[in-house]
Amino acid sequence: MNGKSKIAVLGGGAWGTALAAMTTTSGHETWLYARDRETVRSLNELHRNPHYLGDIELPQGICASVDAKAVLEGADAVLTVLPAQAMRDGLSALGAFIPQSAPVILCAKGIERDTGRLMSEVVAEVLPDHTIAALSGPSFASDVARGLPTAVTIACEDAAIADQLAVTFSGPAFRCYSTTDLKGVEIGGALKNVLAIAAGAAIGRGYGASAQAALVTRGFAELRRIAQAMGARPETIMGLSGLGDLMLTCSSAQSRNYSYGLALGRGEDLANRPLAEGVATAPIAAELCARHAIAAPIIAAVAALLAGKITIDEAVTALINRPLKSED
Numbered sequence: 001m002n003g004k005s006k007i008a009v010l011g012g013g014a015w016g017t018a019l020a021a022m023t024t025t026s027g028h029e030t031w032l033y034a035r036d037r038e039t040v041r042s043l044n045e046l047h048r049n050p051h052y053l054g055d056i057e058l059p060q061g062i063c064a065s066v067d068a069k070a071v072l073e074g075a076d077a078v079l080t081v082l083p084a085q086a087m088r089d090g091l092s093a094l095g096a097f098i099p100q101s102a103p104v105i106l107c108a109k110g111i112e113r114d115t116g117r118l119m120s121e122v123v124a125e126v127l128p129d130h131t132i133a134a135l136s137g138p139s140f141a142s143d144v145a146r147g148l149p150t151a152v153t154i155a156c157e158d159a160a161i162a163d164q165l166a167v168t169f170s171g172p173a174f175r176c177y178s179t180t181d182l183k184g185v186e187i188g189g190a191l192k193n194v195l196a197i198a199a200g201a202a203i204g205r206g207y208g209a210s211a212q213a214a215l216v217t218r219g220f221a222e223l224r225r226i227a228q229a230m231g232a233r234p235e236t237i238m239g240l241s242g243l244g245d246l247m248l249t250c251s252s253a254q255s256r257n258y259s260y261g262l263a264l265g266r267g268e269d270l271a272n273r274p275l276a277e278g279v280a281t282a283p284i285a286a287e288l289c290a291r292h293a294i295a296a297p298i299i300a301a302v303a304a305l306l307a308g309k310i311t312i313d314e315a316v317t318a319l320i321n322r323p324l325k326s327e328d
């Protein structure tokens with residue numbers, strides 16, 4: 001891809017809309033597929049996505065449609081911005097329209113609950129002949145939709161493609177770093193959501209910032225351990241898609257995962273909340289850690305908490321009273 005390209009975005013939610021706004025601002029021909037006709041109308045006529053992004057004014061030029069074939073026809077690259085747990089079914093239905101030559105860039109952050117697969121593994125099963133990449137990092141949709149400066153990582157096992165995609169998707173306020181560590185980028189993005197629930201739950205329950213800092217720091221240690229066990233590079237976890245996204249998501253009520261944790265800690269009703277990917281990822285992440293004998297007590301605690309097996313107070317007490325060990 002050189003210069004301006006046709007970018008297809010799959011998913012008319014907060015992040016799909018924000019990414020479409022960003023690629024439009026960068027001068028690309030941007031098409032967005034959404035299932036909901038009202039979302040399509042609002043994007044095309046009002047240049048807004050009120051359900052997901054409130055009154056944020058989006059750039060004109062996003063071409064939204066319920067016709068996936070038209071959105072995907074001739075696309076130079078495809079951003080798949082469906083929820084992680086919908087990725088397999090969504091791409092199974094849409095994959096036939098994705099041009100063979102178009103890299104499929106995963107923008108979801110999660111592990112498939114039923115199989116334990118990373119998103120790249122899911123897509124490799126559904127679209128075995130396509131180039132797969134991932135875009136992840138500290139990036140709130142509302143910030144990106146408003147054109148506020150943001151930096152992310154784009155991963156592809158082919159270094160030349162990773163570099164090219166970073167050029168394609170970098171814009172006036174959106175800086176893309178490239179890496180070949182696809183698994184590392186995916187693991188960071190998926191697990192930071194689980195750890196954000198922990199951080200939010202502690203604050204919601206009334207614990208202090210010191211407890212939050214301990215959870216984030218020791219949660220990062222679990223993230224690093226898991227990534228290493230899965231063959232990811234430590235420097236990836238210390239970058240934007242790991243530490244960067246962990247810091248963002250564990251510290252702001254703009255995060256839906258952190259806010260889910262806050263509500264959990266406060267004992268509020270958890271029904272009908274916005275998407276919090278960590279809720280589905282936590283149990284499978286805990287299961288994978290147990291299966292591979294990877295010590296991840298905070299992730300295990302979040303899974304137990306979400307399953308109603310323990311209270312937050314019991315989780316914190318258990319974590320504080322674990323056998324003492326060196327910090328290495």
Ligand SMILES: NC(=O)c1ccc[n+]([C@@H]2O[C@H](COP(=O)([O-])OP(=O)(O)OC[C@H]3O[C@@H](n4cnc5c(N)ncnc54)[C@H](O)[C@@H]3O)[C@@H](O)[C@H]2O)c1
Binds near residue numbers: 010086108139
């Ligand atoms: N919102 C953010 O700030 C943000 C930032 C970075 C990454 N992400 C990640 O992006 C992914 C999507 O998040 P979001 O914030 O856009 O969620 P969202 O809930 O705002 O939107 C999800 C959209 O996907 C659509 N959808 C669901 N299943 C579908 C299917 N089978 N076919 C077509 N459309 C389908 C829904 O209708 C909805 O419009 C998540 O994995 C999230 O972690 C979100």
Ligand SMILES: O=P(O)(O)OC[C@H](O)CO
Binds near residue numbers: 109248256276
């Ligand atoms: O709202 P969250 O918790 O899904 O976080 C959004 C992005 O992943 C932040 O990088």
